[in-house]
Amino acid sequence: MKALIAGAGRLGTQIAQVLSAAQNEVILVEQDDERLHEVSALPRVRLVAGDACDPALLEHAGGLTCDLIISTTGRDEDNLVISLIAKRQFDVGRVVARVNDAENAWLFDQRWGVDVAVPAATPLISLIEEATGATDTVALLRLSKAGVEVIETAITERSRAAGHLLGEIALPNGTVVATVVRNGRPTVPQPAMRLLPGDELLLVSHEATEQEIHAAFQ
Template structure:
């Protein structure tokens, strides 16, 4: 059996590991050349450099002879294009696609070549809205026809099912034991969906009491649904089913990027210290350290710590450019910023760097910290020594490692909630 995975991010690697372990012949398409070089020694199978949205790239990757294609990029529009090409142009029999934004879940169906949508970051409600009652994967329970009754009293059909959700009006909710299932409601397609479909509404009978496979969700004794699992239909490969069945926000390891612009190495050492603290406190997390100038995409990261040395009250260009260029990507994940550079006693200035406030807004950073820096005159160029002398900046290492460690600990606490 052959499998083609588009995107070598966190989910892509999770699925690749599962499929590779089950004997699948793997091909992975990734457009980041540095990422490919990083994975060459780690992953079995073939790595193809290129954009999977391009038919020629999929052709080269063997889409015509693959049995399974999984689109796992961080962009929904890319995953839809890849799925459509796979199904319509290359005739791939089974296509799975990652849903990044729950608002886009309604698009991920057979019209776009998607056999199973993977709402990696979405709650159960989005899964239900995306799949409706299609193909028997979720169906109205008897209460929807028989009249109002508490969910815990709703008969289950077939054996091995659980109560998953209630819907009414335009929304659905988790099915608690005391909530009632009522017949006769309808769930209209959102206006934006209707427009995209050419103006034709696609009303669906509301799943007032919905059942799905028992491993889609588990119920406590009080009748409340536990953390949902994204479960593909029975026809999907067992290894992929396993990889996709982790509870949302559950077993997939966090991937964190720590990146800092440093002129003489002092700020880079702060970044390394923060990364070490994260690795120690979060052993399951993957923590990468990279200089900003080498960062080409943030697609595969779940959190970012970005810092810079400060000169003349400003961040270095490489760090500032990364924050501005990738502001949309950064705004989607937890971000922390830090500045390093003030020296003396007291070392910290009365005000933050002049460009810090706009960067905090652009990235949606949770916090911006300012740490004291280090100044060794023998490392400075002539012009820098002149400026340091004019400002009467003292030499020495003024970095407060206890403060840096404490800040890293607060980041750990936040990441444990992600």
């Protein structure tokens, strides 16, 4: 599957990480240069600088050949414009848009090209499931077609990984850390990140069991 994600914020980054880990072709569009730099370490994700509301930019990024376009910017008006371009101009099969202000939810429907509207207050895992379409990609935290599992583990005071650098943790084969959620904010994992009690990790694996992953951190 080829997916284009507009907006490299919390939701956009998480979806990009999960989809790329499942061997999908992922393009992430962001107009903030500082934010682009922050996510530059994302593996197997092509970054494009620019305004996704610009049809020419979207076309240049690959929108015409995408199976899925997801608009996750922090502005509802931008998400609606991007959705309309994706559906009406590019005829994308599945268009997903984030709803930042609940009062605007009524706008996010087929009239604006939106197939799936994702409320911003939805829990992280549910956001990823709903945005990508559980029946054809994540499938209730299990990417069964690709043989990939998405597993969560939390760091506590008693966890063996507490206080250690992420790069020091010996992960099972075929496993990557997709994100570390700290104080409610997801961050791009770096080897030099020191794991703290309260951290929540989202991992993707096509080989390890949930027990093996938990054992690496607990």
